[in-house]
Amino acid sequence: MGPTLVNARQLVDTAHALVGSGKGLLAMDESNGTCNKRFAAEDIAQTEPMRRAYRELLVTTPNLGSCISGAILYDETIRQSTASGVPFATVLTEAGIVPGIKVDIGAKALAGRAGETITRGLDGLRERLSDYAAMGARFAKWRAVIALGKGLPSRACLAANAEALAGYAALCQEAGLVPIVEPEVLMAGDHDLDRCRLVTEEALHAVFAALYEQGVLLEGLILKPNMILPGLDSRLQPSADVVAAATISTLQRVVPAAVAGIAFLSGGQSAELASERLNAMNVMGKAMATRVPWPLVFSFARAIQRPALHIWNGEGDNAARAQEALFHRANCNRAALRGDYSAAMEAG
Ligand code: 13P
16 A cells, blocks of 8 residues: 555646646756757857757747647756746746656766666755745656666666655655656667567566555656667667557556556657657557557657757757747657657658
């Protein structure tokens, strides 16, 4: 038996608003370090005013709320406002988009395990969650990172990260925030699809065992997994249908039906491939004799932002065109949730 949650109804309602509305999530929770890295790749100045301007562009995109149900912010971003002084969390809420917050403080080296990490951030989390809730956040995100390689991942890495994810999820629910639980099996490497499938299954199994131990309410939780894919350096790149079938069958084996929804990360896939594969999953999920029990949506960062960032390039004059590019990707991904996405949507 889990703890008695006085706010169970609130958690279920928020989770439903995020994943049950035919829309998906915009991940815009890059830490300053990651955001600066993306800026550097485009030759954009890596300063707080530039990060603020870019995030203002994202949250003020016209009609974004027709495709996006929730946006994940970062500690710096949830404290920022538009040039005219409106906090980003307020801009989002007024656009019908639920504000959320990344609360882990990053993946750090795991003791004695070269090449592996444990995600940190549990110290003081109860107090931080209460501060973020006061700033308007209604859900949170924590990302664990699982690298594949010779002898990796270790059971120690899977167990330590599962434990941390469950501890985080329990604290979120106590604070009335829906936890997004993200154990990401990385695409880096030359492994094949089957290896990704086996490791993802093991990682999710460990995560749901830990969530059960901690009494986390699954109906008030969103899982953010990777799709089942071969490594980026693998010579074998399967069709979208193969990826969709492998991803759905893996999830069916290890994710309880009570989970509110599944919101995939993009993990370094191209924008178009991420949309195509998400579409294939929704087409397949609806056609199956035993229907997939959860909404299959998106919570992309790179696969939704990358074209917009490239067009913006740090220049205010490009902002409107960048917003059109962001809206286009959001709209393609919303179509993918209905199984209506096709390459024709990319024309022009
Ligand atoms: P990507 O879609 O770029 O993988 O990012 C998703 C995310 O939120 C990573 O934590």
